Amino acid sequence: MRADRLVSLVLLLRRHGRMSAPALARELEVSTRTVLRDIEALSAAGVPVYAERGRHGGFALLPGFRTDLTGLNHDEALALLIAGSRRGAQAFGLGSALASAMLKVVDALPESHRENAADAARRLLVDPDTDLLSRRQAPDDVPDTVMAEVRRAVLGGRRLRIRYEAWNEPARWRTVDPVGLVTVRGLGYLLAARSGADRTYRLSRILAAEELPEPAQRPAHVDLSRAWQERSTRFRTGGDQVTVLLRLDPARRADLVETALAVLTEESDPDGWLRLEATFQDPRHAEWALWQLAANAEALAPNWLRESLHARATEMAERYKTS
Incomplete structure (x- = not known):
């Protein structure tokens, strides 16, 4: 070096x-x-x-x-x-x-x-750190030592031992067979197999990594683009998906479509707003997406989502109430 x-x-x-x-x-x-x-x-x-x-x-x-x-x-x-x-x-x-x-x-x-x-x-600038609205892109922060071990195992075809912290779970060690690395909008992912089953790991959640001496159990050739597409499809159609019935200001339709996994039904209400059924990855995703739309959307069902958004809005209003 x-x-x-x-x-x-x-x-x-x-x-x-x-x-x-x-x-x-x-x-x-x-x-x-x-x-x-x-x-x-x-x-x-x-x-x-x-x-x-x-x-x-x-x-x-x-x-x-x-x-x-x-x-x-x-x-x-x-x-x-x-x-x-x-x-x-x-x-x-x-x-x-x-x-x-x-x-x-x-x-x-x-x-x-x-x-x-x-x-x-x-005279050429590609993918700057901020856009015209000064919104800063925040790529994953992965320690160099961790990334070097992961990259070495992927390229060398060796098994990899990682200490991984999944969302809402304590960190624990896992031994995986690395397949490839993918970056999407500054976020990095490790595609791997574990006990023969496909797994996808967020690089920023790998707290430690160790390349092992034994060879990885993986195909000699891989179409990484196709593998990523297949895993993306499974991600969108699996898990604890939530279907939400909502009313929406038509001016914010593009924002909802970009965020939701899918829009299942759509019709217009007499007042010009849209009435839609949309699916989200999980309850956390649904609450986050509706909160971003603020007063331009109203969740009609499920009731727990209405209550959660009401509680959050009440807390925010109380904090900013003029004394």
Whole structure:
């Protein structure tokens, strides 16, 4: 890992000309002290890196210095293969590998093309952290050590032992046969089999992971897109589904359709509102979805949902009541 970081450090200096130690530390995701040690190691290895003092100083390479820095490592090559989605690389713990790989790709370009490519990259932004309404995307936070073990088991075809915390259940250890990794809107999932049955695990709920030496019991080939579609269908049609009868302002119909698993029936009431039957994954999902619609919707049945929404609205009104 240190060798890759030293290569990345040289490539950063070649690309930017001069960089301060704090700036290098941010790019390499290490401490300033580590950067200083790496600079010393480069100098000892004969790389002509020198320090410039002053407010605009930093570290730089002697003009005209070039060396052979070709060769992507495994994680960098993997990161480039999924570079179509920056969030995909982040979700699978390959964000730093992607940054390092892209430095090597830029450095491998002919000098006449390098500046054009850099300018083009600055003019294209894919999947930013926030949308026009400043709503921030919140991808899953998975510790690097956990993600590395999971990724290694998936790609190496080994069994995996995970400490998993399912919703509303205490965390416990499970041994699974990993099939593949999927990222959807910044959320990561592990597709696996357990005792021969298909299982899907949210990566952010894996608290610890350990790759085991024995091979995973899984098919030699997998159509991950099809496997994900099949599991998504089972998820939508299984579990503790709830059917809700509700009235809805037509202006919020698109919001309901996007949230509900399915709309079973739909008709218009005399006042212009819609009367629908919709299914939700479970009671928690139903309550959350109706609460998002606020006064633009009214749950007519089941009664427990009306009571739950009434209790929540009463508590909110009491909190904001003017004294």
